[in-house]
Amino acid sequence: MNNREIDLEEETSTLFRTTSLTTTLMDHYMRSTGHEFLKHTVYESIIRVMDGRQSCELNPSKLDSPSEACANAEHLLSVLDSVVESIFSSVEHCCRTLRYICYCLQKKVASKWPHDPMVKTRVVSGFIFLRLLCPAILNPRQFNLISDTPSETASRSLILVAKCLQNLANLVEFGAKEPWMEVVNPFILKNKNRMIRFLDEIANVPEKPEPDDTFAGDPARDLATLHHICVMHKEDLLAQSNEKPILKKVITVTDMLSKHRQHYMDAAR
Missing domain, CATH: 1.10.506.10 (GTPase Activation - p120gap; domain 1)
Structure with missing residues (x-):
């Protein structure tokens, strides 16, 4: 990107x-x-x-x-x-x-x-x-x-x-x-x-590093934020998916999660 x-x-x-x-x-x-x-x-x-x-x-x-x-x-x-x-x-x-x-x-x-x-x-x-x-x-x-x-x-x-x-x-x-x-x-x-x-x-790291297992993040929050970003920029993802087919999977997962989220919110009312 x-x-x-x-x-x-x-x-x-x-x-x-x-x-x-x-x-x-x-x-x-x-x-x-x-x-x-x-x-x-x-x-x-x-x-x-x-x-x-x-x-x-x-x-x-x-x-x-x-x-x-x-x-x-x-x-x-x-x-x-x-x-x-x-x-x-x-x-x-x-x-x-x-x-x-x-x-x-x-x-x-x-x-x-x-x-x-x-x-x-x-x-x-x-x-x-x-x-x-x-x-x-x-x-x-x-x-x-x-x-x-x-x-x-x-x-x-x-x-x-x-x-x-x-x-x-x-x-x-x-x-x-x-x-x-x-x-x-x-x-x-x-x-x-x-x-x-x-x-x-x-910028002096010319080789891609191995994944760092010691990274102490908040996976749930990070995934929720990532989903929100994908929803907000869905049109951009669609435009780029013609060049990068893997983004079509990202769009599919984003739509699926959005439906699950809406279903959960409806059930909670």
């Missing part, structure tokens, strides 16, 4: 940026297998932001006094330094099957866009950062990293941390649109090459 989406895409800038069957399945797979990775990468920084009273706010319109900006910037940069150190040192905690998928993605996009040297970096960062690490920082409760709701100050600080990491993952500095964020640009410049090396290292 990843390969098909790449084949259909014309511009690298919009690759995997929409919500499709492929990206929805990848989102669910990363969330199901990525908990240990998230614990080793972003958890400590999330707790630090939640437990501390210091804000990361830089926007002058959101500050009580302009003098707060300096201390807030220092705190934000300290959190960013800490979280990227955790991320860059946690390659081995990332699910090897996900890393193999990243390898396949890099190989495919390099073949389609051989004259774009950064497309291999962007395709991996688009999943690892934009669809896993940054969303986990923005909504740590949804990723089962915390049980308490962050305070308003902590929530805003987490938004800013995720925003800065997203710019770093995109290898883009802040510009005139948000001049108060330009204080983060030296951090981005300092870590650009490290980011590229990290993403290449994540």
